[in-house]
Amino acid sequence: MPALPSAFSARLIAWQKNHGRHDLPWQCSRDPYRVWLSEVMLQQTQVATVIPYYRRFLERFPDVAALAAASPAAVAEAWAGLGYYSRGRNLHRCARQVVADHGGRFPASAAALEALPGIGRSTAAAIAAFAWGERAAILDGNVKRVLCRHFGVEGWPEAAAVKKTLWALAESLLPAADCGAYTQGLMDLGATLCTRRRPDCSACPLAATCIARQEGRQGELPAGRQRTAPVEKAASFLLLTDGRGVLVERRPPAGIWGGLLVPPEGEPEALLADLGLAGHPWQALAPVRHSFTHFRLLATPVLCRLASVPSAAARPGREWLPLERVGTAALPALFRRLLVGLGDVGEAL
Ligand code: SF4
Known part of the structure; x- marks a missing residue:
């Protein structure tokens, strides 16, 4: 009863x-x-x-x-x-x-x-x-x-x-x-x-x-949803660094990572051309999976090392974030993990 x-x-x-x-x-x-x-x-x-x-x-x-x-x-x-x-x-x-x-x-x-x-x-x-x-x-x-x-x-x-x-x-x-x-x-x-x-x-x-x-139904209750395979999206993110800082952009207030700082998203060649760095060498790092409520993201970080801060980093909505601020800046956890130690990775290239 x-x-x-x-x-x-x-x-x-x-x-x-x-x-x-x-x-x-x-x-x-x-x-x-x-x-x-x-x-x-x-x-x-x-x-x-x-x-x-x-x-x-x-x-x-x-x-x-x-x-x-x-x-x-x-x-x-x-x-x-x-x-x-x-x-x-x-x-x-x-x-x-x-x-x-x-x-x-x-x-x-x-x-x-x-x-x-x-x-x-x-x-x-x-x-x-x-x-x-x-x-x-x-x-x-x-x-x-x-x-x-x-x-x-x-x-x-x-x-x-x-x-x-x-x-x-x-x-x-x-x-x-x-x-x-x-x-x-x-x-x-x-x-x-x-x-x-x-x-x-x-x-x-x-x-x-x-x-x-x-x-004896603790494992069955509550019932799960009828599962459909989660949608997976893929995107590349440019990690542009001089070993001391990294380029980030402030996302618009609405949407994924709204209001946070995120490395530029898009095709590496197009992003580099837009920054006046066409043809600059870059290296794709191991992709990282991240789950959102409605989809899974396969994020490919693309590392590009420069000798100095590019002038395009000063455009509105962009910041050249010092690497020592990565731990406290408004970054999604996914990118905070990626950017920690970026100085070492950059030096090794
Ligand atoms: S309420 Fe949860 S923990 Fe308590 S007896 Fe039932 S299944 Fe076990």
């Missing part, structure tokens, strides 16, 4: 208080700015990855007013490496909207939060539950997995009909009080026990009523 909603939430809250996570850096505060920042960073990103970014971001932008006043380039730099860059851009837009429309204070309800850029229904509920204890249901990837397994919900959780069922279930399970601990408990359970692979059912507070456990 599935658990009654009250028994489900009571067991989860008791477990969270005794065994859940209590020492994450954002858990020491109910400040909506900090809660919001952590929730946005944690979308699609693991806790261990988020922690150093969260700390550095707060040092640089201690409150929503500081973030709103920052330049897009400064925000992109602080976000670089976290991936899913539209989140960083929306974060900035949201901060500006909170300052412009709400006097610098986050509106204190899940419904009002959801109207802000980059805050979906689940994120709005999590912020409202943690900052103000609001009774609002969350439904992120971890929670979907817990609910599908515990209640034996069939079908791919992202399918509209399945998602609707899961939202209704999530709403029905909300406790009358202690919504912050309950919400944290759901998140903790999904992250630490009811993991994607090898869930630790023997330690789970919901084990007695879990359908997946009773039927």
Whole structure:
């Protein structure tokens, strides 16, 4: 028999208080700015990855007013490496909207939060539950997995009909009080026990009523999507260097790597001709695969070493980035990895 909603939430809250996570850096505060920042960073990103970014971001932008006043380039730099860059851009837009429309204070309800850029229904509920204890249901990837397994919900959780069922279930399970601990408990359970692979059912507070456990179907639930082969795109990127710096271009705000610094993309010969370097020798390095939400990129770095900085590097939208700044500049992680040590590679050519 599935658990009654009250028994489900009571067991989860008791477990969270005794065994859940209590020492994450954002858990020491109910400040909506900090809660919001952590929730946005944690979308699609693991806790261990988020922690150093969260700390550095707060040092640089201690409150929503500081973030709103920052330049897009400064925000992109602080976000670089976290991936899913539209989140960083929306974060900035949201901060500006909170300052412009709400006097610098986050509106204190899940419904009002959801109207802000980059805050979906689940994120709005999590912020409202943690900052103000609001009774609002969350439904992120971890929670979907817990609910599908515990209640034996069939079908791919992202399918509209399945998602609707899961939202209704999530709403029905909300406790009358202690919504912050309950919400944290759901998140903790999904992250630490009811993991994607090898869930630790023997330690789970919901084990007695879990359908997946009773039927031995933890590996089947939640159901996966009917897979189609991912689209793969190929592109070349010119790594033009004098051993001390490298040419990068600022991407337009929308689209892949929006607002970040990226080496010029295109056919090497055409790029070199455009830079006034037609016929200059270059060398293709080993291609690198990188996955985006909707496609996979096969990126071929093309190394071209020069004796001095070309005058075309000074055109608008371009920068000659010193190699010692590669670790902190607003570069996507893929290029940061490629450009680290470029000085050595360049010297060897
Ligand atoms: S018993 Fe196992 S499968 Fe069921 S909710 Fe707990 S950890 Fe997940």
